[in-house]
Amino acid sequence: QSALTQPASVSGSPGQSITFSCTGGSSDVGLYNYVSWYQQHPAKAPKLMIYEVNKRPSGVSNRFSGSKSGNTASLTISGLQADDEADYYCSSYSISGNSHVVFGGGTKLTVL
Amino acid sequence: QLQLQESGPGRVKPSETLSLTCTVAGGSVSNRNCYWGWIRQPPGKGLEWIGSLHYSGNTFHNPSLKSRVTISVDTSKNHFSLKLDSVTAADTAVYYCARVGGGDWGVNSWGQGTLVTVSS
Numbered sequence: 001q002s003a004l005t006q007p008a009s010v011s012g013s014p015g016q017s018i019t020f021s022c023t024g025g026s027s028d029v030g031l032y033n034y035v036s037w038y039q040q041h042p043a044k045a046p047k048l049m050i051y052e053v054n055k056r057p058s059g060v061s062n063r064f065s066g067s068k069s070g071n072t073a074s075l076t077i078s079g080l081q082a083d084d085e086a087d088y089y090c091s092s093y094s095i096s097g098n099s100h101v102v103f104g105g106g107t108k109l110t111v112l
Numbered sequence: 113q114l115q116l117q118e119s120g121p122g123r124v125k126p127s128e129t130l131s132l133t134c135t136v137a138g139g140s141v142s143n144r145n146c147y148w149g150w151i152r153q154p155p156g157k158g159l160e161w162i163g164s165l166h167y168s169g170n171t172f173h174n175p176s177l178k179s180r181v182t183i184s185v186d187t188s189k190n191h192f193s194l195k196l197d198s199v200t201a202a203d204t205a206v207y208y209c210a211r212v213g214g215g216d217w218g219v220n221s222w223g224q225g226t227l228v229t230v231s232s
């Protein structure tokens with residue numbers, strides 16, 4: 001069982017906007033602004049898409065945006081494209097235990 | 113451009129120790145602005161944080177694995193390593209080495225990953 005909760009799957013049509021949720025608690029998402037999002041295509045290593053809740057690394061499309069409210073973080077993809085079809089994972093720094101990073105279980109995005 | 117490459121056996125027997133090394137190219141493990149970490153992904157499943165360390169020796173581990181995990185760094189060889197003791201079939205996974213932003217905890221660079229199977 002993952003520390004952060006993500007829906008198993010979402011789907012959308014090309015051109016639409018879609019939002020993923022990532023729910024944690026008061027020891028991780030709710031406490032820190034160290035939420036990251038990753039995109040993973042099949043048989044590939046994950047790619048950082050968002051860090052510190054809403055910052056994009058160089059080279060990541062501005063169609064990807066992040067936000068947070070309380071214990072829930074969100075990733076929004078606007079103008080959905082076929083190549084966006086992938087698994088998306090959230091992570092957060094956590095004060096639980098020895099203080100480390102926790103991941104969500106991942107959300108499979110299907111572009112219809 | 114930073115490149116990370118995992119190396120080590122692709123198969124480990126149950127109860128033995130899994131050992132992997134991550135060679136860093138295009139950067140230095142002595143970079144004080146980042147951490148170096150290990151993340152794994154069982155086949156068909158999600159990502160699991162194993163642990164991370166700073167070249168100074170400061171380490172963080174997943175509490176569920178902490179007693180079995182050793183992460184170390186060799187600045188002379190510019191690489192860092194993972195040892196996981198007493199492995200079982202549940203430790204079968206793709207293991208990724210990674211660079212972690214020291215101030216933001218985002219994993220901003222990943223190795224290609226290496227599949228380690230625990231089997232006799």
